[in-house]
Amino acid sequence: xxxxxxxxxxxxxxxxxxxxxxxxxxxxxxxxxxxxxxxxxxxxxxxxxxxxxxxxxxxxxxxxxxxxxxxxxxxxxxxxxxxxxxxxxxxxxxxxxxxxxxxxxxxxxxxxxxxxx
Amino acid sequence: xxxxxxxxxxxxxxxxxxxxxxxxxxxxxxxxxxxxxxxxxxxxxxxxxxxxxxxxxxxxxxxxxxxxxxxxxxxxxxxxxxxxxxxxxxxxxxxxxxxxxxxxxxxxxxxx
Numbered sequence: 267x268x269x270x271x272x273x274x275x276x277x278x279x280x281x282x283x284x285x286x287x288x289x290x291x292x293x294x295x296x297x298x299x300x301x302x303x304x305x306x307x308x309x310x311x312x313x314x315x316x317x318x319x320x321x322x323x324x325x326x327x328x329x330x331x332x333x334x335x336x337x338x339x340x341x342x343x344x345x346x347x348x349x350x351x352x353x354x355x356x357x358x359x360x361x362x363x364x365x366x367x368x369x370x371x372x373x374x375x376x377x378x379x380x381x382x383x
Numbered sequence: 384x385x386x387x388x389x390x391x392x393x394x395x396x397x398x399x400x401x402x403x404x405x406x407x408x409x410x411x412x413x414x415x416x417x418x419x420x421x422x423x424x425x426x427x428x429x430x431x432x433x434x435x436x437x438x439x440x441x442x443x444x445x446x447x448x449x450x451x452x453x454x455x456x457x458x459x460x461x462x463x464x465x466x467x468x469x470x471x472x473x474x475x476x477x478x479x480x481x482x483x484x485x486x487x488x489x490x491x492x493x494x495x
Contacts, residue, residue, distance in 0.1 A: 374427070
């Protein structure tokens with residue numbers, strides 16, 4: 267089974283621009299979560315999508331948004347980029363159908379490294 | 384902000400030795416997971432332990448969970464140079480396994 271894929275892998279933008287990152291979950295997984303990793307703040311939860319609906323949102327400004335499509339693929343968008351948005355953005359997918367061990371495991375993609383100049 | 388703290392922040396050992404990393408958290412959880420990350424790449428899931436379990440094994444990995452102390456440990460036995468990576472514990476502090484709260488991580492270096 268193919269793993270979680272994220273595109274692009276690397277991105278360089280300038281302050282004020284906007285960016286869209288894409289995530290394709292493992293086949294059959296319907297839940298997608300996004301995380302931001304920075305040296306200063308570590309790994310922080312951004313938001314989670316299931317069935318095209320945002321289920322949970324972390325403590326990030328409204329400049330960070332996302333969506334999920336009917337095929338479970340997800341995108342996240344950051345508008346008006348700031349220098350502090352430079353980070354590794356990780357996407358994770360999981361199967362969500364019933365409570366159990368397999369549904370509680372998140373599988374991560376390789377990440378998109380965003381550099382804001 | 385990080386809810387979990389990992390100890391030590393960095394650990395350097397010789398190949399063949401055992402490595403132990405600890406994780407503490409602050410509130411009740413349903414499960415705790417350990418992940419490995421190589422050089423800023425994606426996270427690889429290692430093991431999940433539920434709140435009603437005390438110990439779990441997977442190959443050379445052994446994880447313990449003490450809910451009374453709100454702490455967990457990850458033991459890697461007979462370490463190899465390929466085990467060099469950052470190790471993170473993650474909990475479902477929010478009540479959702481799809482909204483993980485990560486510890487600050489332990490950087491493990493295994494010297495050949």
